[in-house]
Amino acid sequence: MKWLFIAHILFITQYLSAKEIVVCKSCEINDIQTALTKAQNHDRILIKKGVYISKNIVINKSIELIGEDYPIIDGEHKVQVITVGISDVTIKGLIIKNSKSSYTDDIAGIKIENVHNVVVEDCRFYDNFWAVYLAKSDNCKIVNNIIRGSAKRETSSGNGIHLWNCKNALIKNNKISGHRDGIYFEFVENSSIIGNLSEKNIRYGLHFMFSHHNEYLENTFRANGAGVVVMYSKHIKMIGNHFEENWGPAACGLLLKEITDSFVSQNVFYKNTQGILAENSDRIEFKENQFIENGWAVKIGSSCLDDYFYHNNFIGNTFEVATNSTMNNSVFSENYWSDYKGYDLDRDGFGDIPHRPVRLFSYISEKYPQVLILLRSLFVTMLDLTERYMPVFSPETLIDKKPLIRKWIG
Amino acid sequence: MGDFIFPVFFLISFGLFYLGNEASKVIASLINIVLFILPLVSIVFGTMYFYNSREFMELMLAQPINRKSIFLGKFTGLTLSLSLGYVLGVGIPFVMFGMKDYSEIATFLTLILSGVCLILIFVAIPFLISVIFEDKVKGLSASILIWLYLSVVYDGLILFMIVTFSDYPLEQPVIYLSALNPIDLARIMMLLKIDMSALMVYTGAIFKKFFGSSMGLGISFFSLVLWIIFPLLAGLKLFNKKDF
Incomplete structure (x- = not known):
């Protein structure tokens, strides 16, 4: 407590020594670049309402760049709007728009490279190529931003929030839409993605590669081109997220590829073509998730080892579980399971006969996709019934021996 | 007949809502019942009704009433009571419990509409059969055979065809083949409402595109109308000529 107090005092004295530079259209200093040259470290630059044209603003002093009533910083599709080249910078309350786009360079609304402790807060990003781009930067915070892109094609668009080779980042309460990937992580560790809304991006809501020990909590990923894709990572926590309405031939709520030792719980998968698609993913605990009205709730490849599904609710899915072989680990x-047809005579809350969530028809439709048109036909129901009682194609071991009779409600 | 259909469907839908509470799940269960029971009940009742009222019909024919109005009157009477029983039986529990949003109302209307179409078709068919066969047992077995063919065997043949010719692009033929079967048509209409997420995979998207397009809708509607008109007119024609 004492130390905290002293630290606080130190912080305040430092703060008091800093001066404030005001930028406005009718002020003595009327553009941001001039203010930056006049500023010292720990100063605060206050930008009043107005439109400021950026000729690639490079922040090379540890300052606070604060906007009042959301001033607009416009890159006019010619430059990278803001480049942060030094640690300990705070950017707050700006509208940043129209960065240049390029097929060869990663040009962003705000690019943060090789620096630490940068905060981007309460900003709005419109029509940038990349919105926020972080590379080799640790302890950064991207909080409460609204990011809107106008991406048309995957090849000519950038990501909303892009992190490469960073540690301890916090991405919180952002709203991202219209980019290629909403949030992109590559070689990022010990970071958190909390409470974001990523929707209508043309590829993935969240894209995650080689990033270990991260957590993402209570985000909503809705109607993205192909949902959320998490690959080649270990020790990931995914809790309380919503995966909704990811529709399309290859779309899924959550795609797990080579994810190990992770924890997926209390998520809601609602109306996705595929809820979870898992390949080569080992030792993952799927607990207390809700799978509601998906095409396929869970597609789990035989390459997955020792995954553990318990206390999940499967409600009204067209197919509950599908797999690609008779092996199941x-x-x-x-x-x-809302499709469970059994009974509970001893009234212990568990069905007396095991539930087989893999239908013969899902196996057939995997091989011959045209048969989907026979869904819910009486003939198909009869096929499924015979398979349920005399399994030939579905894995013998993929059964729930203790299916819950009532929905799991914690 | 309606006084049988009404309590059956009322109890089923009521029970489903009472146990399940979720309208989408109730609709899913109801579809299976509607596609299975409704055609069977209609076709069996239709056959029985025609044979049982034969003596009365002969009496009517002795009166100065033209045959057309007797035949169509019987048809209208039966389909009206069956449809009323069905619509009320399913509708009352739905109005009481369900229909929270627009999509559920749309699904409910599709369920009602396709159900009524099935009733019309599966009463028209046994009327034709009953005119053709003098013998009640023959007529009844023919009716059940047709039901079995349309609801089970036909889909089995389609599945067989898909698996056998899986190397060929079969999406279009499969679409047209299923548009020829009224039960399949009713089923696909419901699929487009409740299984959208699953249908969004590649081939499903083709089906959706076809049945969602105005041409697809036109063909489906035309096929349904043909299924009502053809047996009805053929039955009427034979009935007009029949020597009682």
Whole structure:
């Protein structure tokens, strides 16, 4: 407590020594670049309302760049709007728009490279190529921003929030849409993605590669081109997220590829073509998730080892579980399945006969996709019934021996 | 007949809502019942009704009433009571419990509409059969055979065809083949409402595009109308000529 107090005092004295430079259209200093040259470290530059044309603003002093009533900083599609080249910078309350786009360079609304402790807060980004781009930068915070892109094609667009080779980042409460990937992580560690809304991006809501020990909590990923893709990572926590309405031939709520030792719980998968698609993903705990009205709730490849599904609710999905072989190395136990046809005579809350979530028809439709037109046909129901009682194609071990009779409600 | 259909569907839908509470799930269960029970009940009742009222019909024919109005009157009477029983039986529980948003109302209307179409078709068919066959047992077995063919065998043949000719692009033929079967048509209309997420995979998207387009809708509607008109007119024609 004492130390905290002293630190606080130190911070305040430092703050008091700093001066404030005001930038406005009718002021003595009327553009940001001039203010930057006059500023010292720890100064604050206050930008009043107005439109400022950026000729590539490079921040090379540890300052606070604060906007009042959202001044507009316009790159006119010619330059990178703001480049942060020094640590300990705060950018707050600006509208940053129209960065240049390029096929060869990663040009961004705000680019943060090789620096630490940068905060981007309460900003709005419109029509930038990349919105916020972080590379080799640790302890950065991207909080409460609204990011809107106008991406048309994957090849000619950039990501909303892009992190490459960073540590301890916090991405919180941002709203991202219209970019290629909403949030992109590559070689990022010990970072958190919390409470963001990523929707209508043309590729993925969240894209995650080689990034270990991260957590993403309570985000919403809705109607993105292909959902959320998480690959080649270890020790990931995904809790309380919503994956909604990711529709399309290859779309899924959550794609897991080579993810190990991770934890997926209390997420809601609603109306996705595929809820979870898992390949080569080992030792993952799927707990207390809701799968509601998806085409395929879970597609789990036989390459997955020791995954554990329990206390999940599977409600009204067209197919509950699909797999691609008769091998199964995962455990399903104590889940609620709305397709369960059994009974509970001893009234212990668990069905007396095991539930087989893999339907013969899902196996057939995997091989011959045209048969989808026979969905819910009486003939198909009869096929599924025979398979349910005399399994030939579906994995013998992919059963829930203790299916819940009532929905799991915590 | 309606006084049988009404309690059956009322109890089923009521029970489903009472146990399940979720309208989407109730609709999914109801579809199976509608596609299975409704054609069977209609076709069996239609056959029985025609044979059982044969003596009365002969009496009517002795009166100065033209045959057309007797035949169509019987048809209208039966379909009206069946449809009323069905619409009320399914509708009352829905109005009581369900229909929270626009999409659920749309699904409900599709369910009602395709159900009524199935009733019309599966009453028209046994009327034709009953005119053709003098013998009640023959007529009944023919009716059930047709039901079995349309609801089970036909889909089995399509599946067989898809698996056998899987090397060829079969999406279009499969679409037209299923548009020829009224039960399949009713089923696909419902699929487009409740299984959209699953249908969004590649081939499903083709089906959706076809049945969602105005041409697809036109063909489906035309096929349904043909299924009502053709057996009805053929039955009427034979009935007019029939020597009682």
